[in-house]
Amino acid sequence: MADIRLWNTKTRRKERLDPIDSGNVRMYVCGPTVYDRAHMGNARPVIVFDTLFRLLRHVYGADHVTYVRNFTDVDDKIIRRAEESGRPIGAITEETIRWYHEDMGALGVLTPTHEPRATAFIGEMIAMIAGLVADGFAYEAEGHVLFAVEKYAEYGALSGRSVEDMIAGARVEVAPYKRNPMDFVLWKPSTDDLPGWDSPWGRGRPGWHIECSAMSLALLGESFDIHGGGNDLMFPHHENEIAQSRCAHPEGEFARIWMHNEMLQVEGKKMSKSLGNFFTVHDVLEQGVPGEVIRFVYLSTHYRKPMDWTAEKARQAEKTLRKWYAQAAQGAAEGKPYVGVVNALSDDLNTAKAIAECHQLSLADDVSTLRYTLQLLGLMEDEVPEWAKSPDVDLSEHEARLAAARAAAMENKDFSEVDRLKAAYLAAGVEVRMSKGGVELVPGDDFDAAKLEASI
Template identity: 70%
Template sequence: MTEIRLTNTKTRRKERFAPLDPNNVRMYVCGPTVYDRAHLGNARPVVVFDVLYRLLRHVYGADHVTYVRNFTDVDDKINARAAETGRDIGTITDETIGWFLEDMAALGALEPSAAPRATQYIPQMIAMIADLIAGGHAYAAEGHVLFDVRSYPEYGKLSGRSVDDMIAGARVEVAPYKRDPMDFVLWKPSGPDLPGWDSPWGRGRPGWHIECSAMSHELLGESFDIHGGGNDLMFPHHENELAQSCCAHPEGGFAQVWMHNEMLQVEGKKMSKSLGNFFTVRDLLDDGVPGEVIRFVFLSTHYGKPMDWTAKKAAEAEAVLRKWRAATAGIEPAAAAAPDVMEALCDDLNTPGAIAALHALARDEEWATLLTSARVLGVLGEDLAGWDVVADVDLDGFAEALSDARAAAMQTKDFSEVDRMKSALIAAGVEVRMSKAGVELVPGSGFDAAKLEGVV
């Protein structure tokens, strides 16, 4: 069996991955709160854990991997959006889930085995909260139920913090009904204008953290293999999940491996609306950036490092992918992926290393192996990823014509025809590279084959 090594956030070490049951490898990843379009940062964990899902399926078999990614469809942000727009909450969440699935599919993400909505698991949340109260790990107060952080001595180990340090160094809600400032809400009351469900503590709705604990237990059991998400979720969300799950089900270990991807920047700066560099996945897609290009840029940086999205990276990625798609058009995939590609992926999802191995295959013109290997990363799939394949256009012919025009101009000193052809090619979205070695034409961002008519 191929050995996979993954960095476990909980132990701060890269470890050999040994699933609890190789016949049912189980992974849970925190999904979106559905009140608006997914921004570019939201998409990074989707792509990261999609590659891990593909790798696990490749190693253990597609029928032996269960991947759960949830939707949070009960949340104060959703309530605020409904109040702001006057629209029904169910309409907002249904629409947003549809947007999310469409946008992530455009990035080449496979749908997980299960995509539960929080509102479908309210009874399981209520039952887990009741178990926590019975076990002395939670208490009811003024219509709320709170988790007693001091009842779980391991609290803070995932994020590497102590409770006392967290209280001293952070702003926490010091509500009068809390026994300890760090205690967090499992259940809260709902007024008549808010979503609510009947419970032993009155009509109310769940806190955010209990959702994932209840859904992962119901769908994956008290112990499963991998829990993933962005590192912004490590505290408090994942820390709280771990505490309440281990206290509610002490017979299990919850997640054996915790994985967190780093955050995303845009042109070297944190993405924010105030800086004018905030955009959604749909913004990029509508601007003509193919989803496969977005995915490739993401995978060019290791998931454990901050990723910087730049227009230059996107243009370079598109040029590479167009070349590879042209070269592999009509070629049957090889029977197996390249060992160097698989070795990189099995080494803590080293996607930059895997891409470097793909470039080596391209240099050696091992196109069939490149095609099979790239598909393990979710690129060069059979669909066209939202763009036309450059193989349909004879760019070599245009390059030859431009080269001939340049040779003639060198004799006559009249470069008007060369300038005309270059301008027309650039207008069609083609990058023109001219050197002593010759002329190279590379389709760039916004390439439009229809605009090539009349260039030659």
């Protein structure tokens, strides 16, 4: 069994994953707020933790891993979108969840074990809040219920901030009903025209942070193995999750290992609508970029490093995947992924190294191992996708011509004709493969038959 080691944000060191129960390895990842399509930055944690999910399933068995990724389907952003559009909230959230599944599915993302919706766990949230109030960790004020951060001595440990520093750096207007500027909302009142549920504190709706604590408790228990998300969630969302969960259930550990991915840039700049470089996943797919290509580009950078999406990276990724798919398609029906890739993933999910190992597999022409290694990375299903299939072109005469030129060159030591032919084939979009076994010409996506005939 592979020895998986992961960087724990909370302890700031790489730690061995020792599951609480190896028969049920448990992971929670914060999912989307469903009011609009997922943008390219949203896709990064999805791909990162899908890859970890695949690794855990490979190591412990598919039936021994529980992965929870939630949908936030009650939120002020959703309410505003409903007001702006005049559409019912339910119609917006259902449509957005469908979009999300379609777009993430195109990126080769597996469906998590559970995808809970916040609105289905309101009762669990109310119960957790009531317990926090009863135990003195939370208080009611003007129809709100707030968590008292001073009651949790370790508040700020995850992000490395002190409460004093957080207060000093706060630039938001502090609500007058808060005892401490850093206290956060667990429950807030709702008017009759807004979504709301009956509670001991009146009709209202939950704050954002409590939902993840309630859903992870219901589906994973008081202690589980891994909690993940983007590093933009470290504070305040994850910090608040820890505080309320540990106070609600002090006998539990909540999450043992915390993992955070870095952010995404586009062509070297922060993604922004004002810069014109803001893209949804759907936008990029509609531009003709295959989902596997998007995934490949993301995997090429370690999750704890900033990632730059560029058109050139996508072009190179597509070229590489075409080559790999052509090789992997020749692999046997049964096999297993390369141990070098499994080891790379087991070392803090080093996907960049895993991709490098795949390059070596391709050079070695180990087609069966390459096939199952790509499947582990979520880069290939059982069949080669249509976009990656080479054009149906007969280049056998050209292969014979190049083979004859190479044989002659081996005799007279003059490789000028071989070099000329290779240059012509490459210019026409044909990949040249030469080995002891012979010569193979593979037309690429940019194959130009007219250019080939004109240059030979």
